[in-house]
Amino acid sequence: MNDTRLIDIAAALGISVTTVSKALKGYTDISENTRARVLEMVATMNYKPNANAVNLRTNETKTLGVVIPTMVHHFFSSVLNGIIDEAENRGYLVIILQSNEKYELEKKQIALLQQKRVDGILISLSNETDDFSHINDAIKKNTPVVLFDKIAKLVDCSKVVINDRKAAYDAVTYLINKGYKKIAHFRGSYTPQNSIDRFLGYKKALEDHNIPYDPTLVYLCDHNSDFEDGYDNAQKLVAEHKDVDAIFAITDLVAIGIIKYLNDMHIKIPEQIAVFGFSNWFMSTVISPKLTTIDQPGYDIGQRAASILINEIAQIKEHLPVIHQTIELPTLIIERESTIRN
Amino acid sequence: MNDTRLIDIAAALGISVTTVSKALKGYTDISENTRARVLEMVATMNYKPNANAVNLRTNETKTLGVVIPTMVHHFFSSVLNGIIDEAENRGYLVIILQSNEKYELEKKQIALLQQKRVDGILISLSNETDDFSHINDAIKKNTPVVLFDKIAKLVDCSKVVINDRKAAYDAVTYLINKGYKKIAHFRGSYTPQNSIDRFLGYKKALEDHNIPYDPTLVYLCDHNSDFEDGYDNAQKLVAEHKDVDAIFAITDLVAIGIIKYLNDMHIKIPEQIAVFGFSNWFMSTVISPKLTTIDQPGYDIGQRAASILINEIAQIKEHLPVIHQTIELPTLIIERESTIRN
DNA sequence: ATTTTCGACGAAAACGTTTTCGATTTTACC
DNA sequence: GGTAAAATCGAAAACGTTTTCGTCGAAAAT
Known part of the structure; x- marks a missing residue:
């Protein structure tokens, strides 16, 4: 019933949590022998790292936040599909929130995502939105944002649109x-x-x-x-x-x-x-x-937006300068x- | 740039983190005076609790996981809409994953959600799925599961379907x-x-x-x-x-x-x-x-499923026995x- | 004046990881 | 056999909260 923790498999093996953690994360100061034992025990005890602890320690959540006006629109559901696929491929999860085209709700959702400490935010603005301080606030706090479809030219971030x-x-x-x-x-x-x-x-x-x-x-x-x-x-x-x-x-x-x-x-x-x-x-x-x-091209928009966002997350992590780009996808x-x- | 923490507002006010935390969580052993000061400072410093720390400490994430075969189907997007709305109303976020109708992927997604320590899981099974051990594993680990639409009668959990x-x-x-x-x-x-x-x-x-x-x-x-x-x-x-x-x-x-x-x-x-x-x-x-x-009724299915799940989460938290139910929504x-x- | 109660606050442990920095043992070398 | 280097490991701090338990002073009761 209880989730197994590092300390559990450490105890089972008679070694320290440090060693177990290092073995799992590929540190080189662990003998191949104990690493093998750890891996085996991890498998048999069905250990899954507690993402909350990891996130707290590493200060990243491997999670993207998405805010769209509404989900039951074919265009947005295909955008979402693109986002989810790209995120999946790059090891990210996706939290989806709706603004229902309301500015106040959009603001609240952004705040929620910040609270959750998502690594980045993808958003298509609500029709009501004409104040962008909530977006700028997120950017200022080092959470990269990518706007797609319904964007605001004034916001200083990457964008994916059609012309x-x-x-x-x-x-x-x-x-x-x-x-x-x-x-x-x-x-x-x-x-x-x-x-x-x-x-x-x-x-x-x-x-x-x-x-x-x-x-x-x-x-x-x-x-x-x-x-x-x-x-x-x-x-x-x-x-x-x-x-x-x-x-x-x-x-x-x-x-x-x-x-x-x-x-x-x-x-x-x-x-x-x-x-x-x-x-x-x-x-x-x-x-x-x-x-x-x-x-x-809804799917492409989602995929490209997610890709750019994840790239920017990586840049920020490496303390590299990020250059915002605006991608214009072709229509037919x-x-x-x-x-x-x- | 940096997120403000409890300790920051404690320092700004010359009091302890304990007091700040208690003030925010409605403890009665805090004077109305300091509570007011805390609330004000929280507002001016734009404090948002670090969800990872909270989750780690309280062992709940206020997050639901959803696994569906595919998102670009009108039925599933309206189910999702119902889920998201209900979750929103009850203070939960939603992580959405797709199985693309593949059993292996579905298994992986469930594991991911467990790692994220979601409080509960909603799932509509893939067409391929005929082994339910991954679902049972989650249930055994005290993560409630609600099946909807494409269910398995053999799994011991609540279900929402149409006839x-x-x-x-x-x-x-x-x-x-x-x-x-x-x-x-x-x-x-x-x-x-x-x-x-x-x-x-x-x-x-x-x-x-x-x-x-x-x-x-x-x-x-x-x-x-x-x-x-x-x-x-x-x-x-x-x-x-x-x-x-x-x-x-x-x-x-x-x-x-x-x-x-x-x-x-x-x-x-x-x-x-x-x-x-x-x-x-x-x-x-x-x-x-x-x-x-x-x-x-896609929306209703999603909403009911989420509602039942959140109820079960509450039951488990209170250590009350949960009685699984199978809801059959009327069609017209x-x-x-x-x-x-x- | 002494004890009891109460109101208001803080110290510290805990949640489960990751990572730094030593410590200890083993191996290599002269 | 003695020293240096390499190979393995662990202790402990830290991430930001929440909560238990104490403390301390002041007010109330004796």
Whole structure:
């Protein structure tokens, strides 16, 4: 019932805890003979070092903290998957906390992770967050932080993102090149950086192709359900702008809401209106028509972010200077039925 | 840069660490005056207790370990959500590990969690697992374990499940009552318990309603992609059985594959063939036609499992006897367009 | 004035490791 | 055989808490 400790196997072998510890940690001043005996006893007694004691002594926990807005989103769960895999490979565990898009909760979670003395923190900021002192506090206390996806440019740390602006620009340019003339944009809330960037990409693409920007073609999707936002705004759009021939949506889910409405109204996609999504989650291959979208590499983002973080942890441990980097992962246009006119 | 410790705030106040610690933990032999001073200094120095030291001393980590086969499945991510929420509410953190459906990895993850001295373990077994000694080892060492979803009846611990057999029985009975005569089943692989149970429920429902069981109406979906399994097998089915009028699929994703194929072939749903899914994940409300399915309460499963686990942790701490319970969460038929004939 | 009680605090041990620094024994060498 | 060097080992401190047990002075009771 009780966990066996170093002292137990020391007693069983008639030697000191020091020797046992050294034998396990590869010290050279232990004879091969006793080392073998220790190893054997460790196996038979099923000894597992008490991580708390080790952590206290060594001042590292081999644990990463992750804070995400929400877990039940395909994008974040694939990011998590990437993080967990990379952490696993490099001998780290992962503690996952959710902010539910609330600033106060995010702050609390960061404090919790500091209390747990995690070796590093990965975080995608909540939509509410516009004060970064909690992040800076962690960094100041020597806990490296890597921001991903929803980042803040002002924070001095490494970041892993996609170029939302370029991706959106490419998407809209693609639509223009396909011959679509009047392109609406279903945008996200006003604060998150990627919502802003995607909007800017949309606007820039129009300008660069001499299409006047029309603010009434931009619809705000900032309610709880992306799907319903898409559905409801599609209804508005159809009522207000008879001649729109394409929609660039901030999210696949919004796009799917749009498709659902258009299908319900028997408005042909893409013949009457084309739809372009963002993220390439599984559903977009399943809906009818299949959705053209931007592939957002969630797994890679998670993996790279974790990798950078673990590297920085190592640097700090060696007292080497750490150079923060901002990685921009490439996105890809996935062309499917919802934009292909014959 | 350095974290402040008890001794730091003791020094700042000219008192002992003992007094500081007691003041923080609500001991009654501290004057209200000094308690107030301590609290203030704690705030200004931004003191956060070192969890490792606390854990070592108190022998509890306020941390739960979770092992799931994979994270990028809607069902598991909602279970996780339930676990994390409940843990959060009760003051626990959560470490999440994946087994990738491999027994060896699952074993390793359990060992890791024991090393971390988590207070309890939640696990949904991998498909490969048929030896439970690693689970029993944890239980024997006084770490309570709660199994959920993919459980092993032989292990002596609490469990949270749905009644797959009954749910499937109800689904097929529903179809029969709706007047469907020839009902096919798209089943999952042969080993997992819930795949077996759903198949048995299907078979039993037929028998109880005097419909002869026809093995050629059962199609095996055991490739990587549930969606493609559904699509491909739908193709086979349509070729082999012209007169089938309903399909009960083991998974929404399989069902959606089926729908996709039938839509592609312009076979009317449900007029020619009805489709019944399992799990009620978001997608089933988005597909056309909307999918009738069984609601599998992932969030509740996670929440209940975490709740039971935390209760057992408390019992053990108080040296009270723990009575293991097996909770069967109710499932519900969600009727939508894919089975409603006019 | 003496004892008893009580209020407020601190010393010290303990949790299970890791690591420094000696200490002791063995081996090598002349 | 004596010394130096190498090979093995252990004692003890330290990590930051929590908690038991005492101590000490002041207030209350005698």
